[in-house]
Amino acid sequence: MNRKLLTGNAAAAWGARLARVDYMPAFPITPQTEIVETLAAWCADGTLDGRLTVLESEHSMLTAAAAAAATGVRVFSATSSQGLLYGMEMIFGTPGWRAPFVLVNVSRGLQSPVTLEPDHNDVLAARDSGCLQFHCASCQEVVDAVLLAYRIAEDHRVRLPAIVNLDGFYLSFTREPVTLPTLEQADAFLPRYDAETTRFDAVAPVSQACAVLGGGPYSYFRYETHLAALAALEVFDAAADEFTAHCGRHYSAVEAYCMEDAEFAVCMIGSFATKAQEAVDRLREAGRRVGLVRPLLVRPFPAEALARLLCGRRAVAVIDQNLSFGKGGILAAEVASALYGRTGAPPLASYVGGLGGRDIRAEEFYAIADELEQAAASGATPPPRLLYSADELREMRKLQAIAHAQHREVQP
Amino acid sequence: MSEARLQRFQRLKDLPTEHLLASGTAMCAGCGGLQAFHQAYDILGANTVVVNAAGCMTLLAVYPFTPMAGSWLYTAMASAPAGAQGVRDALDLRLAKGDAGAREMEVVVLTGDGAAYGMGLSSTSAAIERGLDFLYFCYDNEGYGNTGQQASAATPHGARTATTPQGSSGTKKDLFAIWAAHQPAYVATVIGSEPLDLARKIEKAQCLKGPRLILALAPCPTGWGFDAADTSEIGRLAVRTGIWPLKEYVDGKVIHTKIPQPRLPVTEYLKKQTRFGHLFQPGGESTLAEIQAQVDAYWSAAAA
């Protein structure tokens, strides 16, 4: 075991290294670039026996990634935000090839306005693509999730690409102690890639990614992709057990923290969930029975596990670091659909916060817990809320005053 | 590559009589693009991975029917060269790591003009810059043919399309020159009506390493408005009027492989296609003159 301080980006690169990836198509974008740079250095000095090719766009990068996967090698790539969107045609276009690869996304808010800081609208835009989605809460999880993602994505029941998400800045540039599996442990957990029949060979011609005529065959292929994604739920559990056997740590598709006797629960994904964990500890110290539920897996969506954990609680808050304009928090809607019609389905309060890297302070978690108690007592679910303070609005007004002032007439 | 192999195609009767690309595809009857590609495929052989960009030929492989004797991968409109990069890199990695199943294969991009001249130009340019070892084959039917012939960057001046009902005001982009400016291993123009010239060029390209680009004018009965039986005749006229110069770029030099002598007037080519029909109505004279002047200027410059 090798415990060292690593950024989330370095952890992602280590995941690729331990997975002995063959091919790394790349394109730089903040805050992901360090992953590519680290891998490039390892390829250059022979640490990694692979090839890194810098493409001219994420669209091309993802085309090359999927094409290489379809040719029969283990592929790793990484992107973020606008880059993920620029490559989105291929994110949606290639899962149906059933050629697995792993893509790390370093979450960063989408324009407009342009920002460098994180939220989850980028990765959730890929929600319906057929790519599996893992959402990491720590740098340790990044390296482990990359290995898990390969194992699950390459399983013959699944054979789909996987996205491993980590939050920009809060994980990408933040160092934490990370226990790296040894190469032997990683090898024992993750066997060499078996392309099965998904490869190009001179002796066995194959026409891949063909068109169809008509909705019948189209429906067949699409639904098979859906079933493969669903199969990843079961595969996840088995792979997680294997991971524990080889590497020690254990993961569940949904992490439950202090949920045994919890009356109230907070549900969220990503690195801010550890802030919620900290708040749960403080609330417990104050005698409040609050717990945390954190899906590590967002696609496939672990609906049954969530329902088991949340039904019977007095109230649940879903905190979304994303915003579907004209609807609200995406995770809130997903959780609601998992609970709908079930016995003991709790009232769900929806909060949107942490957009563009905006902090969620301890006080806000406490206030959310208070609102949950009031909701349970009154039977009235609070309306959806943006975590946004009077101070922030006052600051915004100052910025607007500058943006709308005719400071200096520019003479033509 | 030996000189002996390069001399395989001396006469028309040296061309293959049995063909590798299977029949049964969804291409239009009389497709000039398919005519050129099937000739090229005979030379390229089955030991290939054809990486396809969105266009008419997306429909070559419609599940479960494929005409390919070798392998095929459909990608997207913009990024077939990037797909070729991924396939090439993965094949190299498998070969380097001793994968017995990965025999050396040629990676071929197959694209229409819509992708080649427009959306896919960035990924093509980048693949050439990276020195990707691939063969790029563009069937140029001078418009977005698969969607009913709207104007593309390859549409010639004056041609009527679904989006230029009064004739295109633009000028066909000189893709050959754009490619040559990247100084790749090889660039050539071809046409299905000159199969010997085409075969020699594909063979020459096969002997080279690095980016090799083939631009085939693809007479399109559906989009250009002529009888399907006339595809070869239209192609021959494109060459004999000088509208479609057959040439190659190699070692920094451009060589014309067939110089039409004497050149027929461009009207001989234009008048056979309904897309130019309006030019033969009163008011079309000046455009016809412009087109003739452009062709004359091209060949004067080429002779200089």
Added chain:
Amino acid sequence: MYRIRFHGRGGQGMKTASRILGSAFFHAGFEVQDAPRYGAERSGAPIFAYVRAARAPIRERGIIPTPDLVVVADDSLVAMPAAGVLQGLAEHSVLLLDSAVPAEEWRRRLNVAGPLLVLQSGVDERAELRFLGATCAGAAAGLLGNVIGKADFEAALADELATLGEAVLAKNRALALDAYDRFAPQAGLVGEGAAVAANDYAPPEWVDLPLEPADAAAPAIHAAATSIEVPTGLWRVQRPVLDASRCKRCWWVCSEACPDSAIAVAADGLPAIDYDHCKGCLICVAQCPSHAIETVLEREAA
């Protein structure tokens, strides 16, 4: 949990400082989180980095609202509200400034409740800046000498500066260990702050955003040249100063060369440097044909 912030300018090695201290805590057996915070990495612009260290796994994330120790590598940042140096200082918070100005004077100027210390690193030349990060980390580690042993700190220096080469590493080590030793007598001054309690907290004062007109609610600036509101002169550590007697009133080389439009030529033909916006790049000094512009340390000019 220890919560520590380093403030400096891009190029002053605050990320390195946070990494060295983080690594030292790690060697001392702590759980650690360290991170830099910057938007676009611009030399001279204010940045900060932070370290959290605790005996149990750390779940807090992001900026540190209430620090136990604040280390400031550049005392000119104190007067810059945007740098946020004094933000969240509590009664127990220790403020350590690298400054030529003595601590008593700073205590007089700033109304801070907690201990205020001054590190006189003497680093003010550009060439020396690469040693400032390690020096600041050394001072901080010295103040934490009750929990970070000298051997832990030395191991951290080796970890974080290994790629710099022997000579640079040696000088960094010497400066950093000197700073460690100077502050080690005050080890224990920095204490561990408490987390905000859940039964006694200030409510977050959430507001409901109203729907506003699209032109106000889009990130569009309906005004010209508002960037003059940004005092980029504060990035400067050295300033160009014109010697009018040597200025040849040329065709305004300095004015054309200045990337920031911070040199205008007055009617008398003499250039005027806008120190509110001059970032201190010193292209004008390098380009002036008659050597009429000289470099002056900001702290000496001010």
